[in-house]
Amino acid sequence: xxxxxxxxxxxxxATGQRVTLRCSPRSGDLSVYWYQQSLDQGLQFLIHYYxxxxxAKGNILERFSAQQFPDLHSELNLSSLELGxxxxxxxxxxxxxxxxxxxxxxxxxxxxVL
Amino acid sequence: xxxxxxxxxxxPVFEEAPVELRCNxxxxxxxxxxxxVQYPNQGLQLLLKYxxxxxxxxxxxxxxxxxxxxxxxxxxxxxSVHISxxxxxxxxxxxxxxxxxxxxxxxxxxxxx
Numbered sequence: 265x266x267x268x269x270x271x272x273x274x275x276x277x278a279t280g281q282r283v284t285l286r287c288s289p290r291s292g293d294l295s296v297y298w299y300q301q302s303l304d305q306g307l308q309f310l311i312h313y314y315x316x317x318x319x320a321k322g323n324i325l326e327r328f329s330a331q332q333f334p335d336l337h338s339e340l341n342l343s344s345l346e347l348g349x350x351x352x353x354x355x356x357x358x359x360x361x362x363x364x365x366x367x368x369x370x371x372x373x374x375x376x377v378l
Numbered sequence: 379x380x381x382x383x384x385x386x387x388x389x390p391v392f393e394e395a396p397v398e399l400r401c402n403x404x405x406x407x408x409x410x411x412x413x414x415v416q417y418p419n420q421g422l423q424l425l426l427k428y429x430x431x432x433x434x435x436x437x438x439x440x441x442x443x444x445x446x447x448x449x450x451x452x453x454x455x456x457x458s459v460h461i462s463x464x465x466x467x468x469x470x471x472x473x474x475x476x477x478x479x480x481x482x483x484x485x486x487x488x489x490x491x
Contacts, residue, residue: 266421297478307468307481320477354421356479363410363474364429369422 267291268357268370276376282343285373289336289357295319296338297358297367298330302351313338314360345377380405382471384482392490393461399454399485401469411452412470412479413443422468428452439463464489 267290277283289296298310309322313332324330327345332338342349352372358365383402391397403409410429414422426437433445443454452469469482 266423268421295477299479306483307479309478309480312477314477322478356422358477363472363477365477366412366424366427367479368424369414371421 266368266370268355268368270353270355270370270373272373273371274374274376276378277345278378279345279347281345281377282341283345283375285340285342285353285355285375287338287340287355287357287370289338289355290368293357293359293368294336295358295360295365295367296332296336297356298324298338298340299354299356299369300351301354301372302348307354310340342375347377350375350377380409380471380473380480382469382480382482384467384469384485386485387483388486388488390488390490391459394458396457397455397459397463397487399467399469399487401452401454401482403450403452403469403471405450405471405473408474410472410474411443411445412472413437413441413452413454414468414470414481416466416468416484418465425454425467459487459489461489461491463487 269288294315301307310324312320330340354372356367356369358367412427413425428445436442466484470479
């Protein structure tokens with residue numbers, strides 16, 4: 265158990281819908297990262313938040329957005345869902361976000377878009 | 379741009395045999411290197427990491443990896459594998475100035491009895 269929690273574990277929805285994925289970092293960690301794992305693209309970095317502020321963006325679609333709240337939990341919002349958005353979405357956390365920080369991953373949320 | 383190459387998509391091996399999973403990276407600057415393992419239907423678990431210092435890094439479950447700067451490689455090894463080592467293994471790199479991990483495509487280790 266990494267100490268990072270993600271809910272829900274599974275999510276099945278239809279095209280065009282909007283969903284919210286939630287992540288709670290390890291106690292004391294200030295950084296939260298979101299990654300997408302799909303069969304065709306592998307593991308891709310989406311976005312990084314540090315203590316409530318966005319620090320870096322990766323290959324995140326405009327239909328996707330995220331935020332980190334004052335209690336440090338984070339939410340990833342996916343809207344206008346398409347079949348291709350079906351994937352495993354991971355959240356990771358680390359202490360400060362520096363180069364030597366180790367990222368600890370949650371169990372993931374499996375999103376299926378029908 | 380940085381990239382990570384895991385040449386083998388699948389490595390079948392018999393139980394108690396040694397194994398090496400290969401990882402090469404491309405970067406013109408200093409990097410930090412990681413190996414993660416993903417068991418079926420689970421998240422990613424850190425096996426080991428290289429930040430600096432000794433090029434031979436020991437991790438959990440008897441795994442070790444060697445950082446080779448001249449060959450830009452970070453191969454993962456285990457002298458004797460168990461059935462329970464069956465999983466997907468991901469090599470990842472992070473630049474000092476970047477907070478994101480860049481992952482390889484993964485290697486599926488299949489341990490047979």
